[in-house]
Amino acid sequence: xxxxxxxxxxxxxxxxxxxxxxxxxxxxxxxxxxxxxxxxxxxxxxxxxxxxxxxxxxxxxxxxxxxxxxxxxxxxxxxxxxxxxxxxxxxxxxxxxxxxxxxxxxxxxxxxxxxxxxxxxxxxxxxxxxxxxxxxxxxxxxxxxxxxxxxxxxxxxxxxxxxxxxxxxxxxxxxxxxxxxxxxxxxxxxxxxxxxxxxxxxxxxxxxxxxxxxxxxxxxxxxxxxxxxxxxxxxxxxxxxxxxxxxxxxxxxxxxxxxxxxxxxxxxxxxxxxxxxxxxxxxxxxxxxxxxxxxxxxxxxxxxxxxxxxxxxxxxxxxxxxxxxxxxxxxxxxxxxxxxxxxxxxxxxxxxxxxxxxxxxxxxxxxxxxxxxxxxxxxxxxxxxxxxxx
Numbered sequence: 001x002x003x004x005x006x007x008x009x010x011x012x013x014x015x016x017x018x019x020x021x022x023x024x025x026x027x028x029x030x031x032x033x034x035x036x037x038x039x040x041x042x043x044x045x046x047x048x049x050x051x052x053x054x055x056x057x058x059x060x061x062x063x064x065x066x067x068x069x070x071x072x073x074x075x076x077x078x079x080x081x082x083x084x085x086x087x088x089x090x091x092x093x094x095x096x097x098x099x100x101x102x103x104x105x106x107x108x109x110x111x112x113x114x115x116x117x118x119x120x121x122x123x124x125x126x127x128x129x130x131x132x133x134x135x136x137x138x139x140x141x142x143x144x145x146x147x148x149x150x151x152x153x154x155x156x157x158x159x160x161x162x163x164x165x166x167x168x169x170x171x172x173x174x175x176x177x178x179x180x181x182x183x184x185x186x187x188x189x190x191x192x193x194x195x196x197x198x199x200x201x202x203x204x205x206x207x208x209x210x211x212x213x214x215x216x217x218x219x220x221x222x223x224x225x226x227x228x229x230x231x232x233x234x235x236x237x238x239x240x241x242x243x244x245x246x247x248x249x250x251x252x253x254x255x256x257x258x259x260x261x262x263x264x265x266x267x268x269x270x271x272x273x274x275x276x277x278x279x280x281x282x283x284x285x286x287x288x289x290x291x292x293x294x295x296x297x298x299x300x301x302x303x304x305x306x307x308x309x310x311x312x313x314x315x316x317x318x319x320x321x322x323x324x325x326x327x328x329x330x331x332x333x334x335x336x337x338x339x340x341x342x343x344x345x346x347x348x349x350x351x352x353x354x355x356x357x358x359x360x361x362x363x364x365x366x367x368x369x370x371x372x373x374x375x376x377x378x379x380x381x382x383x384x385x386x387x388x389x390x
Contacts, residue, residue: 006101007039010085013054027224034112042119051085111178113207125201132196134181137173176208241332247290249338253375275383316344
């Protein structure tokens with residue numbers, strides 16, 4: 001029997017530690033969008049709802065494909081409990097639709113490193129154990145202290161006279177604050193998240209991060225950037241058989257400058273030139289194929305000592321013939337493109353790569369999206385990914 005599993009993401013508009021934090025951009029998207037994406041990608045979740053009192057958060061949630069339930073001001077203040085928002089959503093859906101999910105998943109939008117596997121794992125921990133509630137945790141190996149009534153320092157989870165090694169201690173777990181799962185009927189009766197038997201799902205320590213202040217936000221940015229680099233490096237053929245590149249929007253920022261005599265110039269990045277040089281020294285075959293007929297393409301490619309073809313309307317036959325003539329495996333070839341006329345080549349090769357500011361249709365099919373714009377270091381980033389993570 002299929003279970004109805006509702007994920008609810010409460011998100012207030014107010015925040016004292018970090019104003020407007022739920023919509024601040026993190027890794028290129030609003031903070032709350034990370035939790036929405038994880039919930040929508042979790043295979044166990046059948047429906048996702050954001051509860052908010054804020055119009056901007058509601059607009060962001062809808063833009064990222066999620067339903068919104070308006071949260072009354074009475075349960076949206078600084079001291080409002082998350083359970084109040086969850087109960088309000090459940091009551092609203094029951095009253096307006098007769099909808100009553102089997103399980104309720106509570107996700108914190110301030111935990112942007114939550115993965116779909118964390119959600120699915122916490123749901124599975126509840127179901128597999130027959131528990132009433134479940135929570136995501138990480139292993140905890142630290143000694144805790146507090147002051148007793150006299151002010152003396154006292155060990156909380158240890159005898160201060162005994163210092164066992166980590167492997168000699170019983171395991172302890174730290175609540176991540178990211179994922180909670182409850183049987184809905186029991187939650188409605190108990191009105192708090194830890195009723196009955198509770199199961200634990202152990203997640204990776206590096207995914208435990210709650211954003212409360214600017215320093216937390218900076219830490220999240222660093223971790224997300226590192227994870228993105230690791231995912232990109234994993235998607236790359238190492239080493240690649242060859243790299244084929246478009247010119248406009250890849251070597252350039254897609255602008256053209258025209259003087260009074262009709263002469264055109266473009267802007268390129270010197271750091272991209274250094275990236276190309278690194279790739280050449282590594283012995284990687286490269287070629288530029290451009291639809292642009294302007295001689296500026298040839299001039300720049302000659303400067304960088306790159307084989308090139310320009311004024312090419314249909315790029316795929318040329319790319320296919322070049323790879324065959326040079327005995328380069330298309331499955332291990334990279335194509336770097338930024339616009340619609342690159343899609344045929346990008347889907348032909350094994351690895352499609354796009355600058356960050358590429359056309360939306362290209363970003364959708366790219367295996368790797370570089371964290372730099374075309375003409376502004378994108379090719380240098382590609383060289384770094386290939387050569388520094390290989």
